[in-house]
Amino acid sequence: MQRITGQLTLKRGREKSVLNRHPWLFSGAIGRVEGKPQSGDLVQVLDSNGRFLATGTFNPHSQIRVRLLSWDVDEQIDAAFWNGRLQQAHKHRQQLQLEPATTAYRLVNAEADGLPGLIVDKYGEFLVMQSLTAGIEAQKKTILTAINQIWQPKGIVERSDADVRAKEGLPTIRRVASGEPPPDTLVIQENGILFGVNLLGGHKSGFYLDQRENRTAVCQPQHVANKNVLNVFAYTGGFGLYAIANGAQQVTHVDSSYNALELAEQNVERNGWKRPQDEYLAGDAFDILRHYRDNNQRFDLIVLDPPKFAHSQRDVPYACRGYKDLNWLALQLLTPGGLLATFSCSGLISAELFQKVLFGAAVDANRQVQIIQTLSQGPDHPVLLTFPESAYLKGFLCRVS
Structure with missing residues (x-):
């Protein structure tokens, strides 16, 4: 059994988040530390009157000073x-x-x-x-x-x-x-489609598992059959393979990584598809989208699934500019009535803020945009109501005229 090595007493009036069972306790809420807890040790959290609130793990090196595990004083962390x-x-x-x-x-x-x-x-x-x-x-x-x-x-x-x-x-x-x-x-299967993954060297844990339901929703036959699809931040194929499976005429995969695109091409072949018409472009997504715009290239469906732009609160303004520019460029490339599937995996960017950014991009691109479906992470990535930060992935499927 892990032994409790310290007690943290909160400043007066700072217990609300703990009572609401939010699992993070920030350093600024702590008034006093008793004992000598080390990094990773168990500690009890008390309110300003010394009443027990919760038990969690301590880290003196992090702004999130305690990660709360239990609100039951009798529960053993063993x-x-x-x-x-x-x-x-x-x-x-x-x-x-x-x-x-x-x-x-x-x-x-x-x-x-x-x-x-x-x-x-x-x-x-x-x-x-x-x-x-x-x-x-x-x-x-x-x-x-x-x-x-x-x-x-x-x-x-x-x-x-x-x-x-x-x-x-x-x-x-x-x-x-x-x-x-x-x-x-x-080789794994996702909804019957085969993907090769590199567990030791790939992004995240090897694959973007949180997009599974969104790949299905975006790439339905009525959206992609006989259509020209641009898959931006394609990684190892993802949305592009779903589009191919449902009858896309041509798919262009864009990613900064040659290795990821090579695996994407192998994944297409792995599923038995012969697709000489598809393209795999390695480079900066913004530069490639600008090139397409300047050359009057058009697509029927564009998927934007960028990496996290905001790693801290100070990154949020920069991230919003990045999302706006990205979507502004994509909106200029869509055929009338075309579809845009756009995502943000930045937990610090709320769905409301992301929608405002998309609105700004639509105004600047002079395109009429309708949201026809809101998108989020799959059910194997549940969202805890007391921890809204767990709702990190948000997206919109839009019709553009």
């Missing part, structure tokens, strides 16, 4: 606790009944599954784990044992290499944590 939370996440994913058509999806979604800082993704017989906080790092051995017992994978890859690790005072880790190493290219 191996049974971690196993119970993982078992609950396992049960919830089983209820989705994604297999056998889909063999890659999220098993544990950090705070939204009551496990702040822990992400576990399934890729066929292999799992990818991310330890993103000091609290998870301190209990990683216990957690790995439980993960192996519950899911019994062939191997577990650890991809603890996200930027947030530096803010937690933790080093980057990329390794095979247990079992067998995965093949260099592991």
Whole structure:
């Protein structure tokens, strides 16, 4: 059992977020620290009158000073606790009944599954784990044992290499944590479409699992059949392969990575499609869109799925300018009645703000834009109501005239 090594007393009037069960406690709310808790240790959080509020893991190096785990004073944070939370996440994913058509999806979604800082993704017989906080790092051995017992994978890859690790005072880790190493290219299925993924070297945990439902929604036959599709920030094919599966006439994949585009082309071939008409362009997305605009190139459907633009609050104005410019360029390339599927995965950009940015782009492009569907992350990436930050992916499917 992990021992509680300290007590944190909040400043007067700063207990609201804890009472509302938000799992983050920032340093500015803390009035006094008793004991000598180290990074990753368990601490109790008390209100200004000394009453118990919650238990969580401490990190003196992070602005998020405590990641809250339990609001029950009697709950023990031990191996049974971690196993119970993982078992609950396992049960919830089983209820989705994604297999056998889909063999890659999220098993544990950090705070939204009551496990702040822990992400576990399934890729066929292999799992990818991310330890993103000091609290998870301190209990990683216990957690790995439980993960192996519950899911019994062939191997577990650890991809603890996200930027947030530096803010937690933790080093980057990329390794095979247990079992067998995965093949260099592991083939998974998503809604029956085959994708090759690189678990040790790919983006995130290897693939953008959170876009699964959106790929289906955007690339329905009525949207893509016999259409000319531009897939921007294509990575390893994603939306483009769904468009091909549903009858797209021609697909242009744009990404900054030659290696990702090479894998995208292999994924097309992997599914038995022969597509000499498709294009794969490596380069800066903004430059390529400007080139298309200047040469009067037009598309029937454009997908914009950029990486995170806002990593901190100070990045938000810059991110909004980037999103606006990107969408402004895309809107100029659409045929009348064409469709734009546009996304932001920046958690600091709300859906409301993203819609305002899109509005500004539409005005500047002099295009009439209707939102015909709002889009978000899949059900294996649940959103916890007490943690609105877990609703990070937002998108709009728009008709443009």
